Amino acid sequence: MRLASGSISHTGLVRGNNEDAILVDGDHALFAVADGVGGHRGGEVASRTAIEALRAGVAAGRSVQDAITSANEAVIERARGDVDLTGMGTTMTALVVAGRQVLIGHVGDSRAYLLHDGTLRRVTDDHSLVEELVREGRLTPEQAESHPQRNIVTRALGLDEPVQVDVYPLDVVQGDRIILCSDGLTTMVRERDIERIARNEADPQRAAEQLVDAANSAGGEDNTSVVVIDVLEVDVADATETIPVVPPPSPARIMAPAPDVPPPSAARDSWPKRVRNALLLFVPLVLVLAIAVGGVGWYARRSYYVGFAGNRVVIYKGVPGGVLGWNPTVDETTKIAAADLTPIDHDRVAGGAARGSLGDAHRFVARLQAGIDATTTTTTTTTTRPRATTTTRPRPRQRTATTRPTAAPR
Numbered sequence: 540m541r542l543a544s545g546s547i548s549h550t551g552l553v554r555g556n557n558e559d560a561i562l563v564d565g566d567h568a569l570f571a572v573a574d575g576v577g578g579h580r581g582g583e584v585a586s587r588t589a590i591e592a593l594r595a596g597v598a599a600g601r602s603v604q605d606a607i608t609s610a611n612e613a614v615i616e617r618a619r620g621d622v623d624l625t626g627m628g629t630t631m632t633a634l635v636v637a638g639r640q641v642l643i644g645h646v647g648d649s650r651a652y653l654l655h656d657g658t659l660r661r662v663t664d665d666h667s668l669v670e671e672l673v674r675e676g677r678l679t680p681e682q683a684e685s686h687p688q689r690n691i692v693t694r695a696l697g698l699d700e701p702v703q704v705d706v707y708p709l710d711v712v713q714g715d716r717i718i719l720c721s722d723g724l725t726t727m728v729r730e731r732d733i734e735r736i737a738r739n740e741a742d743p744q745r746a747a748e749q750l751v752d753a754a755n756s757a758g759g760e761d762n763t764s765v766v767v768i769d770v771l772e773v774d775v776a777d778a779t780e781t782i783p784v785v786p787p788p789s790p791a792r793i794m795a796p797a798p799d800v801p802p803p804s805a806a807r808d809s810w811p812k813r814v815r816n817a818l819l820l821f822v823p824l825v826l827v828l829a830i831a832v833g834g835v836g837w838y839a840r841r842s843y844y845v846g847f848a849g850n851r852v853v854i855y856k857g858v859p860g861g862v863l864g865w866n867p868t869v870d871e872t873t874k875i876a877a878a879d880l881t882p883i884d885h886d887r888v889a890g891g892a893a894r895g896s897l898g899d900a901h902r903f904v905a906r907l908q909a910g911i912d913a914t915t916t917t918t919t920t921t922t923t924r925p926r927a928t929t930t931t932r933p934r935p936r937q938r939t940a941t942t943r944p945t946a947a948p949r
């Protein structure tokens with residue numbers, strides 16, 4: 540089977556860290572999404588531990604069911620003896636190729652979808668409280684979508700041994716597309732919108748990015764991870780041949796290769812052969828380094844995040860702390876003061892929040908402002924001076940932000 544894939548894992552606009560992990564392993568035609576939960580760094584450790592154990596298990600020739608079982612053991616083992624990691628767990632939804640079929644191995648509330656002939660069908664059942672209530676007929680699917688406890692997972696890796704792994708064999712044909720995603724996508728974006736995006740964007744990498752953009756445009760309340768796998772050909776002599784992820788275009792790809800021009804004849808004559816040989820080695824090395832530094836800088840300079848400048852919330856261009864001499868610069872100053880923020884938001888901003896596009900940063904600032912406005916409104920409505928309109932106004936600095944939410948980037 541010949542496959543192509545695209546993938547992205549994004550922190551979202553609210554969380555401070557990304558507890559999702561994804562795997563794209565072209566050598567083993569193995570793809571997975573894991574969504575970790577746990578205090579401290581537990582969620583991140585759980586999802587990464589599970590993904591690594593899954594990869595090792597499949598690489599060792601185990602079935603997807605056995606590899607997920609060993610991932611469960613690995614998460615339990617990792618938590619043992621580390622009080623910070625006690626109680627951590629993770630979901631796991633993985634795809635492997637088995638002859639003319641693909642197998643989906645699944646535990647938790649991440650999901651696999653199949654797009655066939657332009658129609659999206661959900662493959663996996665959620666192991667969540669609300670979905671169990673729906674299956675029992677005690678909740679309607681519409682009630683489940685907005686249920687306050689829709690995040691409660693009833694089955695996950697890292698909790699118990701043995702874990703019950705669901706395996707779904709799928710007959711696929713050329714042109715089918717499989718989407719693995721964490722609940723950051725499905726709690727923010729309706730299935731008909733997932734279907735529309737997946738149907739309209741042919742490139743798997745761009746489709747994955749557009750799905751994450753949709754989740755972030757809807758609020759980005761959770762980490763969102765998406766792996767899109769396209770079936771290019773089912774009958775190929777080689778049992779599993781995979782085209783690995785196509786990374787987004789980078790400057791290194793756009794730049795022309797180093798010109799193969801011989802040094803000027805004068806230089807050639809006057810320089811000893813040893814020096815010329817050294818230069819021939821050195822020049823390409825410098826070029827590679829220059830492209831690498833340029834690429835990192837390009838990445839650093841097109842990223843934005845929200846942080847503090849003094850006691851003022853600002854939007855920085857760059858990455859927190861800077862990389863390779865590319866230091867962040869203040870791109871926009873907001874009217875929000877550090878003192879206006881809740882302790883949680885303060886911590887978030889102090890750590891560099893909403894890392895991503897300028898649109899991400901604008902949306903995050905708008906949310907901060909909305910939170911402050913809401914607090915102010917609550918406070919003013921509880922004051923009991925009906926005619927004293929001047930005192931019931933929110934403080935001016937809290938009403939005017941210089942930044943406004945803009946349309947989604949790209």
Ligand code: MN
Binds near residue numbers: 762
């Ligand atoms: Mn999640």
